[in-house]
Amino acid sequence: MKKIVIALAMTAFIAACSMDGSDFPSLEVGQGFTDSNVRVLVLDSFTVKMSTFKFDSINTSSSERLLVGKYKDDFFGEVESSAFFELTRANTESTTNIYDLPEDAELDSVALILGYDGYFYNDTTAVSQINVHVIQEDVEPEDNIFYNTSTLKFDSVPLVSRNYLPEPFDEDSLHISVPFEFGENIFDLLQNNDINDTDELRDVFKGFALRPGPQDNTAVIGFSRGSDNTYLRFFYSVPEEFEDDELSFDLVIDPFQVLPTAFNSISSQPDGTDLQGLTDQEIEISSTDSRDLAYIQSGTGYAVKVEFPSIKNIFDIQGSGTLLQATLRIKPLRTSYNEFTTLRDSLVVSFLDRNNLAGAQLQNSNGSIFGRLVGENEEFLDVTYEIPVDRYIDFKLNEVREGDDALVLFLNEFNSSVSRVVLQGEENRDFEASLELTYAIYDDE
Structure with missing residues (x-):
C-alpha cells in the first residue's frame, strides 16, 4: 500500500x-x-x-418507563398509551419476611406514587386525567414478552381518577390517593399473615392499569419504573411506639423479574391521515x-x-x-x-x-x-x-x-x-x- x-x-x-x-x-x-x-x-x-x-409489534416490556397519556396528532392521528404493571414487595436484606407487618399496626392512608422520569410529549400546559384500574388477570406474557399491542383485562370502573397538571421537571412525582377501603383489605391480609409471598399477594391483587382520560388531548407522560420512584405506599403507625411516627410499607414493580411484569400498550388511530392504510x-x-x-x-x-x-x-x-x-x-x-x-x-x-x-x-x-x-x-x-x-x-x-x-x-x-x-x-x-x-x-x- x-x-x-x-x-x-x-x-x-x-x-x-x-x-x-x-x-x-x-x-x-x-x-x-x-x-x-x-x-x-x-x-x-x-x-x-x-x-x-x-x-406489527414492538417489545415494550423491556422499557424502564411507564407511558400514560393521550393526544391528537396532525400527522399520526390519536396517539394513546396506557401502562400495566404488577406490584410486589421489594427485597431488603434487613427483613427476614418482607411481607411482615406489626400486629398492632394501624393503617392511616394509601397512595400510589408515580415518579416522573423527565419524558413528555405534546402539551403539558393542559390538565390531564389519569385513571387507575385494578387488573383482573395475572401479568404474565404468553411468549415471555409484552408488546405495544398487548393488553390485559381490568375493572372497567377506575379505582380512582386524578386530574393533574403534568410537571415532569418541576416535581419529583405524582401523588394519587387510593381509597382507604381498597388499601385496608390488602393491609389486613398482610397483617394477619394471609399474604406471605408474591403468589399469595397476586391472588388478591394483580396490579394496576394506568389509563388516560377518554377525552384527553394533552400529553403522554413518562414515569419511572424504578422501585425508589414508583410504588404503592401504605402509611401506618404503631401506637405508643416511636412517638406515633408514621411508617410505611411499599409495593413496587419487581426490579429483579425473570419474566416481565410491566409494559406499555401504545396505539394510534390514523384515520384520515396518510398512514391509515398501513395495517x-x-x-x-x-x-x-x-x-x-x-x-x-x-x-x-x-x-x-x-x-x-x-x-x-x-x-x-x-x-x-x-x-x-x-x-x-x-x-x-x-x-x-x-x-x-x-x-x-x-x-x-x-x-x-x-x-x-x-x-x-x-x-x-x-x-x-x-x-x-x-x-x-x-x-x-x-x-x-x-x-x-x-x-x-x-x-x-x-x-x-x-x-x-x-x-x-x-x-x-x-x-x-x-x-x-x-x-x-x-x-x-x-x-x-x-x-x-x-x-x-x-x-x-
Whole structure:
C-alpha cells in the first residue's frame, strides 16, 4: 500500500466535478490507484426512494418507563398509551419476611406514587386525567414478552381518577390517593399473615392499569419504573411506639423479574391521515404517495424505509473507481415540530430485509451509525439529518447477487416513547432527500 496526499477543496457541486490529484486529502489506496490519473467526483443525482411502513409489534416490556397519556396528532392521528404493571414487595436484606407487618399496626392512608422520569410529549400546559384500574388477570406474557399491542383485562370502573397538571421537571412525582377501603383489605391480609409471598399477594391483587382520560388531548407522560420512584405506599403507625411516627410499607414493580411484569400498550388511530392504510408490516406507502413525506414514530411502530435503486449507475462512468464517502441528507418538515413536539437530534440506522424485518444497526470503524441533526439555529429553521452510509453503499456496489435489502430509519427509545419525526421525501419541493457520493476515478492505462 502507498499513500497519496489528496486535499479536497470542495466548493459547490451540483451533479459532479473533477479535480487535479494535487488537491486531494490524505487517502490510503492501492498501487493501481496511485499510478493512475485520479479524478474525484462529487455526485448527488442518484435516486433516493423513501417509504413508510409500520412494525406489527414492538417489545415494550423491556422499557424502564411507564407511558400514560393521550393526544391528537396532525400527522399520526390519536396517539394513546396506557401502562400495566404488577406490584410486589421489594427485597431488603434487613427483613427476614418482607411481607411482615406489626400486629398492632394501624393503617392511616394509601397512595400510589408515580415518579416522573423527565419524558413528555405534546402539551403539558393542559390538565390531564389519569385513571387507575385494578387488573383482573395475572401479568404474565404468553411468549415471555409484552408488546405495544398487548393488553390485559381490568375493572372497567377506575379505582380512582386524578386530574393533574403534568410537571415532569418541576416535581419529583405524582401523588394519587387510593381509597382507604381498597388499601385496608390488602393491609389486613398482610397483617394477619394471609399474604406471605408474591403468589399469595397476586391472588388478591394483580396490579394496576394506568389509563388516560377518554377525552384527553394533552400529553403522554413518562414515569419511572424504578422501585425508589414508583410504588404503592401504605402509611401506618404503631401506637405508643416511636412517638406515633408514621411508617410505611411499599409495593413496587419487581426490579429483579425473570419474566416481565410491566409494559406499555401504545396505539394510534390514523384515520384520515396518510398512514391509515398501513395495517400490515409488509405494506408500505411511498413518500410520493403521501404528500412527499415519510413518517417515524416510536411506540406505535412507524419507520422509514430508504432505498437507492439507481446506485449502480455509477458503473456507467468510465474507469475504475473507489468510494470515498457517501452521505444521505434528509430534512424534517418544519411545520411538524415545536416546543411540545420537539425534534429529536438523531436517527437510528439499521439494515432492513425484503419483508421489512429490521436487522443489525449500521456500523463503521467508529461504532454504530446515527443520523445527526446539523445546521441547528435558535429557531430550528434550517436543519437536516446527515447520515453516513459509506459502508452500506460500498456493500451494495460490491454485492455479487442483487439484493432487495434496504435501510430503515427510526428513533432512539423506539420502545419507550411516542416521539416522532416527519421527513421530507425525495420529491419534496422545499428540500429533496439526496444521496451525495464522493467517488475517486482512476484510469487503468
